[in-house]
Structures are given as structure tokens and as C-alpha cells.
Amino acid sequence: MALIVHKYGGTSMGSVERIKNVAARVAKWHRAGHKMVVVPSAMSGETNRLLGLAKEIAAQPSPRELDLIAATGEQVSVGLLAIALQEAGVDAVSYAGWQVPIATDSAFTKARISSIDDKRVMADLDAGKVVVITGFQGVDPDGHITTLGRGGSDTSAVAVAAALKAEECLIFTDVDGVYTTDPRVVDDARRLDKITFEEMLEMASLGSKVLQIRSVEFAGKYRVKTRVLSSLTDPLIPLDVEMHSGTLITFEEDDTMEQAVISGIAFQRDEARIIVADVPDKPGIAYQILGPIADANIDVDMIIQNQSVDGLTDFTFTVGRGDFQRATEILTQHVKGHVGAGKVLGDAKVSKVSVVGVGMRSHVGIASKMFRTLSEEGINIQMISTSEIKISVLIDEKYMELAVRALHKAFELEQA
Amino acid sequence: MALIVHKYGGTSMGSVERIKNVAARVAKWHRAGHKMVVVPSAMSGETNRLLGLAKEIAAQPSPRELDLIAATGEQVSVGLLAIALQEAGVDAVSYAGWQVPIATDSAFTKARISSIDDKRVMADLDAGKVVVITGFQGVDPDGHITTLGRGGSDTSAVAVAAALKAEECLIFTDVDGVYTTDPRVVDDARRLDKITFEEMLEMASLGSKVLQIRSVEFAGKYRVKTRVLSSLTDPLIPLDVEMHSGTLITFEEDDTMEQAVISGIAFQRDEARIIVADVPDKPGIAYQILGPIADANIDVDMIIQNQSVDGLTDFTFTVGRGDFQRATEILTQHVKGHVGAGKVLGDAKVSKVSVVGVGMRSHVGIASKMFRTLSEEGINIQMISTSEIKISVLIDEKYMELAVRALHKAFELEQA
Numbered sequence: 001m002a003l004i005v006h007k008y009g010g011t012s013m014g015s016v017e018r019i020k021n022v023a024a025r026v027a028k029w030h031r032a033g034h035k036m037v038v039v040p041s042a043m044s045g046e047t048n049r050l051l052g053l054a055k056e057i058a059a060q061p062s063p064r065e066l067d068l069i070a071a072t073g074e075q076v077s078v079g080l081l082a083i084a085l086q087e088a089g090v091d092a093v094s095y096a097g098w099q100v101p102i103a104t105d106s107a108f109t110k111a112r113i114s115s116i117d118d119k120r121v122m123a124d125l126d127a128g129k130v131v132v133i134t135g136f137q138g139v140d141p142d143g144h145i146t147t148l149g150r151g152g153s154d155t156s157a158v159a160v161a162a163a164l165k166a167e168e169c170l171i172f173t174d175v176d177g178v179y180t181t182d183p184r185v186v187d188d189a190r191r192l193d194k195i196t197f198e199e200m201l202e203m204a205s206l207g208s209k210v211l212q213i214r215s216v217e218f219a220g221k222y223r224v225k226t227r228v229l230s231s232l233t234d235p236l237i238p239l240d241v242e243m244h245s246g247t248l249i250t251f252e253e254d255d256t257m258e259q260a261v262i263s264g265i266a267f268q269r270d271e272a273r274i275i276v277a278d279v280p281d282k283p284g285i286a287y288q289i290l291g292p293i294a295d296a297n298i299d300v301d302m303i304i305q306n307q308s309v310d311g312l313t314d315f316t317f318t319v320g321r322g323d324f325q326r327a328t329e330i331l332t333q334h335v336k337g338h339v340g341a342g343k344v345l346g347d348a349k350v351s352k353v354s355v356v357g358v359g360m361r362s363h364v365g366i367a368s369k370m371f372r373t374l375s376e377e378g379i380n381i382q383m384i385s386t387s388e389i390k391i392s393v394l395i396d397e398k399y400m401e402l403a404v405r406a407l408h409k410a411f412e413l414e415q416a
Numbered sequence: 417m418a419l420i421v422h423k424y425g426g427t428s429m430g431s432v433e434r435i436k437n438v439a440a441r442v443a444k445w446h447r448a449g450h451k452m453v454v455v456p457s458a459m460s461g462e463t464n465r466l467l468g469l470a471k472e473i474a475a476q477p478s479p480r481e482l483d484l485i486a487a488t489g490e491q492v493s494v495g496l497l498a499i500a501l502q503e504a505g506v507d508a509v510s511y512a513g514w515q516v517p518i519a520t521d522s523a524f525t526k527a528r529i530s531s532i533d534d535k536r537v538m539a540d541l542d543a544g545k546v547v548v549i550t551g552f553q554g555v556d557p558d559g560h561i562t563t564l565g566r567g568g569s570d571t572s573a574v575a576v577a578a579a580l581k582a583e584e585c586l587i588f589t590d591v592d593g594v595y596t597t598d599p600r601v602v603d604d605a606r607r608l609d610k611i612t613f614e615e616m617l618e619m620a621s622l623g624s625k626v627l628q629i630r631s632v633e634f635a636g637k638y639r640v641k642t643r644v645l646s647s648l649t650d651p652l653i654p655l656d657v658e659m660h661s662g663t664l665i666t667f668e669e670d671d672t673m674e675q676a677v678i679s680g681i682a683f684q685r686d687e688a689r690i691i692v693a694d695v696p697d698k699p700g701i702a703y704q705i706l707g708p709i710a711d712a713n714i715d716v717d718m719i720i721q722n723q724s725v726d727g728l729t730d731f732t733f734t735v736g737r738g739d740f741q742r743a744t745e746i747l748t749q750h751v752k753g754h755v756g757a758g759k760v761l762g763d764a765k766v767s768k769v770s771v772v773g774v775g776m777r778s779h780v781g782i783a784s785k786m787f788r789t790l791s792e793e794g795i796n797i798q799m800i801s802t803s804e805i806k807i808s809v810l811i812d813e814k815y816m817e818l819a820v821r822a823l824h825k826a827f828e829l830e831q832a
Contacts, residue, residue, distance in 0.1 A: 083470055
């Protein structure tokens with residue numbers, strides 16, 4: 001029998017009834033002989049309620065105090081779940097992050113896990129107990145409570161699974177897995193039985209919000225077999241069905257002949273494109289343009305600079321649509337004159353569409369198939385960027401759904 | 417300037433506005449140059465909400481998990497208060513009990529403080545910070561979170577004051593001090609400027625619910641100057657007024673000639689009296705009667721056994737009214753036959769009234785004055801018990817208010 005980590009999101013923990021359902025599911029795994037560790041999120045709405053109280057008192061509350069306050073949401077969850085497990089006849093014990101301890105750095109509200117001590121948890125597991133550990137939080141070297149940021153419980157679960165060398169980490173959520181694309185956009189989007197870690201990373205970072213991206217990085221770094229599956233099924237569903245449901249994030253590329261070249265179509269709707277035009281093509285220009293943007297805490301996504309033919313070049317990049325106004329102002333007021341640019345132009349209504357798949361490493365023609373498909377639909381490509389396992393294009397927002405559907409069909413993703 | 421501990425109850429912390437008021441009050445003391453430690457309770461209603469969730473899951477939840485859950489109420493409070501202090505321009509830091517640490521035994525839901533480490537708090541105070549510490553909780557030798565039981569924040573505050581050798585511990589609450597008796601019963605009840613620790617102990621244990629009795633014991637043991645005062649006044653009231661308001665619990669008996677003989681009239685309305693009649697007067701009988709009562713976790717208050725004249729005696733004691741039924745059943749079913757008692761009688765409608773005062777040590781005639789006063793009102797005394805500084809009588813419940821008023825007047829307590 002194996003050591004298994006379950007993670008449950010805030011919706012799954014949202015009421016006393018749902019907590020009892022989680023307990024029934026965990027008890028089922030425990031009775032089958034598995035050593036069980038459970039990482040629940042705060043009850044849905046609780047973290048917002050707590051942060052809301054703090055924000056009522058101060059517009060910019062101390063991050064250190066915010067973490068101490070927010071961490072209580074998960075602490076309540078673990079206690080309630082342990083009680084529900086005991087009520088279901090299972091010996092259980094709960095721990096806050098500092099009790100394990102889950103050690104982090106001191107970057108309050110966005111801390112990173114540095115190490116997890118497995119001694120206490122292992123002793124409990126060996127004694128036959130289910131161990132319930134708070135997600136989202138840890139403790140820094142000075143004994144201050146830290147949190148990992150939004151979605152941090154996914155990361156906690158994967159990190160705990162890595163530290164305990166768990167057989168598998170199951171992330172129970174309100175979707176039943178990872179799809180070839182968003183089913184709300186493409187009707188016949190198909191759930192993937194498997195996806196590689198690298199593909200998942202691209203899918204997550206490109207806007208498929210099933211898993212927090214840091215948890216995927218963790219899964220990759222420590223090679224934690226991670227499965228995304230639904231908590232909305234009957235908790236007493238047969239174990240051998242449940243343990244093969246959802247989507248498994250794997251680390252070996254499938255070596256069957258029938259391997260899919262493309263795994264999915266990811267997209268990010270709310271992008272904005274900014275062009276700093278007619279810039280002198282000389283060293284340091286990229287830094288002079290993007291430095292002030294980074295200083296303003298604005299994330300930059302795609303970046304393109306063409307080779308110049310006349311000593312002048314156009315520098316183009318994308319930002320989230322919410323940052324478009326601010327980024328344009330910074331460039332116009334502080335950068336344009338300084339770098340001697342001709343003008344600053346922009347388009348706040350663009351979207352990014354990407355095809356993702358480890359198979360494209362060994363297949364030519366993916367890019368041309370993608371561009372031809374878009375061309376046949378009359379969709380103009382504004383920017384292109386590529387990585388080993390993905391090709392992204394920037395297009396007019398109004399064509400986004402059309403592009404996703406056409407690409408999904410062209411790459412035959414509806415077929416297993 | 418002095419090291420001062422403030423404690424604020426759940427009502428004082430009941431909303432964002434009230435928390436800001438607490439911060440304004442603490443900031444006033446801090447600006448006057450005092451080193452400030454603050455111990456707030458959970459926001460009013462929060463502890464009940466948390467325990468209610470647990471009780472929805474299990475009728476008898478694990479005490480260990482209950483403590484982990486309930487402790488979050490105070491953790492939220494300290495974080496919010498620290499933020500409010502920072503917003504008021506005061507450098508502040510908050511700690512959960514385990515971070516100080518406040519060490520306790522492992523008696524979950526009713527733990528006792530064993531020691532408090534002052535290093536971390538002292539370093540913060542020396543650095544000019546206000547330190548906000550969770551009431552009600554600590555950490556046991558194995559790193560489990562414990563709570564001290566209802567009203568435990570009073571005890572935390574006094575214990576912290578003792579550990580830090582604070583000049584004074586101010587308990588801010590929704591009454592403005594300790595009265596000669598309950599003002600709801602006697603209109604001209606008078607607030608006491610001072611009361612001795614021993615008197616306070618009797619007043620607290622006899623039903624004046626201003627302070628949790630364990631906090632008074634702690635104040636006595638470690639000689640912590642403790643003041644009970646109102647948090648409902650303007651937080652910006654002049655400091656020299658506030659620092660002399662409320663009631664101070666002292667350790668020196670006043671040596672002025674005018675010292676009051678009696679400090680107050682305490683009462684406990686909901687008592688019940690049980691008589692085990694015609695019991696053979698032989699060794700071990702008290703234990704055989706009270707052992708099963710104690711085993712059922714029923715607290716016994718007054719106990720009387722008269723000397724026997726005919727080899728048979730009556731054994732009489734009182735319990736809280738809520739335990740009357742159960743205690744009577746235990747005695748009738750399990751004890752009566754065993755000890756060879758004649759019968760078990762009882763009266764569930766009795767009340768206890770007590771006069772309390774360190775002055776009675778050196779004054780004769782207090783008892784006779786008390787008994788005469790009750791006699792003049794036609795009130796029959798059912799039981800009497802005495803200590804060094806108090807005389808208690810048990811009377812029919814319907815005469816309770818009358819007795820309290822008559823005694824308050826007879827001992828001239830309305831006069832300072």
C-alpha cells in the first residue's frame with residue numbers, strides 16, 4: 001500500500017456537509033490500506049473575509065500581520081477535517097504549517113517553501129493516523145507565520161508529497177481534469193488522461209487555471225506524480241475507478257506510436273500590445289524600455305524586437321490588459337524622450353492563443369499548420385513567439401474563440 | 417515610564433471600528449512613554465462560531481482539534497489590532513501564544529500556563545514596539561496548541577504581566593469596575609476604588625463575573641497589580657484620569673482607620689441543596705457520598721455535616737442547579753443503599769448570599785449583624801458556611817434580592 005497525498009480546494013471544504021464528504025473520501029482510501037496525508041484549503045470565502053477585515057483597517061496592511069491573519073483560515077479547516085475523520089472512525093491529527101514544520105523564506109504573502117520536516121508526519125502515519133496539514137502556509141526562520149500566496153495550497157500539497165516521497169498527489173478540485181482547451185469555448189474539448197509536466201506548465205502559465213503554476217514547477221522539480229480530479233463525484237465511488245480518473249501529470253513522454261503531437265490549445269484573452277516605434281538600434285535599449293516597466297511591478301509577457309535595416313527598430317511587447325494604461329503612460333512620459341523613440345503605440349484588445357505539446361519537438365510542420373489554419377479563417381497574426389513545446393500567436397481579441405475552435409479541430413484534439 | 421499590560425475582551429474587539437478604538441487607546445499609552453503589551457480576546461461571537469462548526473461535525477469533538485480551531489479567533493484579533501496600531505502610527509507586532517512561547521500543560525480546552533518566555537517580547541519592547549499577544553492559548557511540550565478555557569484571556573493577560581514584571585495589568589471590559597454588589601439588584605451599589613486580592617477571589621468565586629477566577633488566583637500568586645476598568649469610555653480620555661479609574665486589585669490591606677469592614681455582597685442565584693438523611697456516622701461516609709458526584713464531574717460548593725447525637729447524621733451539600741437532577745439520581749440509585757442512608761431529599765430553588773471583606777478578620781459581630789438583618793426581614797437561613805473573609809448563607813431563592821438589598825444597607829455599603 002502506498003503513501004498518498006490528497007489536496008482539497010475551498011469549494012470542497014465549503015460547508016460542514018462537504019467537509020464530511022471529504023472525510024468519507026479520505027476514509028475510503030485509508031481503509032484500503034493507504035497512508036494518507038490531506039492538505040485542505042480554507043473554507044471558500046474565508047480568506048477573502050479575513051483579508052477584507054484587514055483592508056477595512058488599513059489600505060496597505062503589514063504583510064507579516066496579513067499572513068498571521070490569513071493563515072487561520074486553513075487552520076480551522078484542518079481541525080474540522082480531523083474531527084470529521086475521527087467521526088468517520090479514522091484516527092486523525094491536524095497540524096498547522098509551523099507544527100510540521102513547513103519552513104519557508106520570509107517573503108510574506110508570497111513565501112517560498114525551503115524545506116519540510118517529515119519526522120512528525122511519518123511517525124503519525126506509521127501509527128496508523130491520517131495526517132491533515134494546512135495548505136498555503138509555513139513558518140520562516142524567525143518563527144513568523146508566512147503564506148505562499150493565492151492558490152498556495154496546491155503548492156503545499158505537492159511539496160508535502162515530495163518531502164514524504166508520496167506515491168501520488170491527488171488534487172481534488174471542481175473540474176474533473178485538464179482539457180485540450182477550455183470546454184466553455186470548444187464544445188468537444190476532451191479531457192486528457194495524461195499530460196507531461198512541461199505541457200502542464202505551459203498550459204498553466206498560458207491561462208488554464210486548473211493548478212497554480214508554482215505547484216506544477218514543484219511537481220516537475222521533484223518529479224511528484226500529480227493527478228487533477230473532481231471532488232464533486234460520490235465520495236464512495238469505487239477506489240480503483242477514482243485512482244484512474246482525472247488527468248495525470250507525468251514525467252515520461254509516452255513512447256507509443258500513436259502519441260499526440262499537440263496536447264492542447266491554451267489562450268489568454270486579456271492581453272495588450274505596446275509598440276515603441278523607431279527606436280535607435282543600439283545596446284541597452286531593451287533594458288531602458290523594460291526597466292521602468294518592471295520597476296512599476298508590471299509583468300511583461302511576449303517580447304519582440306526585429307533586426308533593424310535603417311538603424312531604427314520597433315520594440316514590441318505585451319502586458320496584461322489591466323496594466324496597459326499605466327505602462328503606456330510610463331513609456332510616453334519617462335522613456336520615449338530618453339531613448340529617442342519615434343512614438344509609443346498600443347492595442348488593448350488582443351489575445352494570445354497557443355498550441356502546446358511535447359510532440360512538436362520531433363515533428364516539423366506544426367507551425368505551418370497553425371499559421372495556415374488561422375490564415376484560412378482570415379485571422380491576422382500580430383506577433384509570434386515559440387518555445388520548445390509551444391507556439392503562441394497574438395491576434396485581435398474578437399477572433400480568439402474562432403482561432404481556438406479552428407486550431408482544436410485542425411489538430412484533431414477531439415479524438416483520443 | 418512603566419511596562420503596562422492591557423487586556424481587551426471580545427466586545428471591545430467586536431468590530432473594525434472598536435478595534436480602531438482599542439488601537440487609539442493603546443497608542444495614547446504608548447505615546448506617553450509606556451512599554452505596552454496588549455492581550456485581546458477573539459472578536460465577540462467568533463469563538464462560538466468556530467466551536468459551533470466543530471459541534472456540527474461531531475457531538476464530542478476531539479479537545480486537541482477543538483483547541484487548534486478555537487485558537488484562531490484570537491490569532492485574527494492580534495493581527496488586526498497590530499495593523500490598527502500601525503495605522504495609528506505605532507510600531508507593533510503580534511504573536512500567537514506558541515510564538516512567544518506561552519508554555520502550558522497538555523490539558524486541552526482547560527490548559528494551565530507553566531511558563532512564559534519573555535525574551536522575544538522584551539526585545540520588541542526595547543525596540544519601541546507595542547507587542548500584541550493572543551489571549552486564551554498556549555502551546556504544550558509536544559508543540560500542540562492548547563487553550564485555557566472560557567475567560568482564559570484574563571488569565572493570559574495577568575500571566576504575561578507577571579512574566580514581564582509589568583507595573584500594572586489593566587483589564588478593559590464592559591463594566592467600569594467591581595461593585596459592592598450587582599447594580600442590577602441594588603440601585604445604590606457603589607463601585608470600589610480598591611479591593612484586596614482575597615476579597616476579589618471570594619467575589620469572583622461567588623458569582624461576580626467581572627474577572628475569570630483563575631486570573632485572580634494568578635494575580636494573587638504573582639502579586640500582579642490588576643485594574644478592572646471600562647473600554648466604553650472615549651479612548652482619548654486623559655491618561656492620568658484613566659490610570660486611576662476602575663477598581664484596583666491590591667495586595668496590601670488598607671491601614672487607614674476608616675477601613676471598610678465589609679467590601680461587598682456577593683450572591684449565586686442558581687444553587688440547589690441536597691440532603692442525604694439518616695446516614696450512619698462513621699469514617700469514609702463523606703467520600704462514599706461525594707466520590708460518585710465528583711466522578712460525574714459535578715462541582716460541589718457548600719458542604720455541611722452536623723455532629724451526630726444518635727449515631728445517625730444528615731449530610732448536606734449544594735450543587736449548581738443544572739446538576740441537581742443528575743446528582744439526586746446518582747445518590748438515589750447508587751449511593752443511598754450502599755451507605756445505608758435513610759433518604760435523599762433536595763431543594764432546587766435556593767440561592768447563596770455572602771458578605772465579603774478582609775476587615776471581618778479583626779471585627780467581631782459581623783456574623784450576628786448579618787443573621788439579625790436576615791431575621792428582621794423574615795428570611796430563614798438554611799445553611800451557613802464561613803471563611804476568614806466571608807460568611808455565606810443559603811436561603812430560599814425568592815428572598816435573594818431582598819437579602820442582598822437588606823445586607824447592602826445594613827453594612828452601609830452605599831457609603832464610601
